[in-house]
Amino acid sequence: MPTYRAPRGTRDLLPAERPAWRHVADVARSLAHVYGYREIETPLFEQVDVFERGVGAVTDIVEKELFRLQPRTEDGETWALRPEGTAGVVRAYVQHGMQTWPQPVKLWLLGPMFRYDRPQAGRYREFWQWDVEAIGDAGPAVDAEIVELGLRFYDQAGLDDVEVLLNSIGDPACRPAYIERLVAFYRDHADVLPPAERHRLDANPLRLLDSKDPGMAAINATAPRLVDHLCEACATHFTEVQEHLDALGVPYRIEPGLVRGLDYYTRTAFEYYRRGREGQQQALGGGGRYDGLVELLGGKHTPGIGFALGLDRVILALEETGAEVPTESPPIAVVVGADPGATAERLRVATDLRAEGLNVRADLGVRKLGRQLESAAREGARFAIILGDELSEGNVQVRDLEAASQKVVAIDDLPALLSRKSQGG
Ligand code: AMP
Secondary structure (H helix, E strand, C coil), X not given: CCCCCCCCCCCCCCHHHHHHHHHHHHHHHHHHHXXXXXXXXXXXXXXHHHHHHHCCCCXXXXXXXXXECCCCCXXXXXXXXXCCCHHHHHHHHXXXXXXXXXXXXXXXXXXXXXXXXXXECCECCEEEEEEEEEECCCCCHHHHXXXXXXXXXXXXXXXXCEEEEEEECCCCCCHHHHHHHHHHHHHHCHHHCCHHHHHHHHXXXXXXXXXXXXXXXXXXXXXXXXXXXXXXXXXXXXXXXXXXXXXXXXXXXXXXXCCCCCCCCEEEEEEEEECCCHXXXXXXXXXXXXXXXXXXXXXXXXXXXXXXXXXXXXXXXXXXXXXXXXXXCCCXXXXXXXXXXXXXXXXXXXXXXXXXXXXXXXXXXXXXXXXXXXXXXXXXXXXXXXXXXXXXXXXXXXXXCCCCEEEEEEHHHHHHHHHHHHCCC
């Protein structure tokens, strides 16, 4: 047992896993570009207030899961690691006066998030999200654009069974009356409410709707539904979002119980699941509209919408479905030599080839040629470049480790030969 291990709920992403991650990140990056979103990076920690206000003080994320940093005296600020991306992006929007930029401001970021959650499969304390935000557009068209972008991401990443669940959670005009109705409903059922849920009833009654407690399913099945109590403006907005999705030919399922855990959401809310996996609280990603958030963080009233897609769960799903993902590519060639001690020579030949952009390893071990060749084959290299007596005439032996054939090649011809072979020629 090693003395030190990665903290519980975190993990090392080892070299063999990285190509799949890079593939997923590349899909995100290229789609962001195609859809006109610009990259932003925000600090991994912010003032606690940004999350308490921006995410909501009475949410699991802030109440239980925030990684608060030791208090520091500087400016009397206390900080926390970011549990999600939106609050920091919106803080940056306000701080940098982005309301004077052409609207909407379309931003994306990809990076680690931190939540002090109980670790389990697909739930980590450090995990990665691709975050996309369109700030300054009240929709409904941009809502559909974002929902569709998420689906396209999953498709291009290699998951073909992802569907989107859609709901509207109203706005400050219609939600309070609905919440009163909902609280009255739960009070009527107080005797069967699990104790933890009773506590939430006063603090954040909407959360009871997406409770993970199995005892809540039967109660929630008969609870009043927000979609039936939307004000006219929210109802129209919701209808128009659906019309835009229909116009794009994007399938979606309306899920009246979908409320999302964060306080700042208004109107459109959505979550992505693999088909048939909705019950497991294992959303692949989710998002929604947050028309009050910019104001909450000190800006002027500005609508916004975004999503956060969890990349860890995409990677897990790709593994589970056996989807084809890129793997590590071995060097195209390893430079080996008949003289075990001639490491400088092997290094020089490899260095010249690397200067041409070729992935070439030099065998720097002082060992016999046979051992060097074995190691090159084990590594999966296509060629061994063997330095021997021919070197004085500017030639080397090139052994094709797959075809087990060997020929003499002028050292000057190596870059062209290897780049052709690297490209599958
Ligand atoms: P949320 O902001 O909670 O809606 O999260 C958006 C997405 O991030 C989820 O759908 C998950 O895919 C992912 N996610 C959230 N929390 C975790 C976690 N603790 N571990 C891994 N992925 C997570």
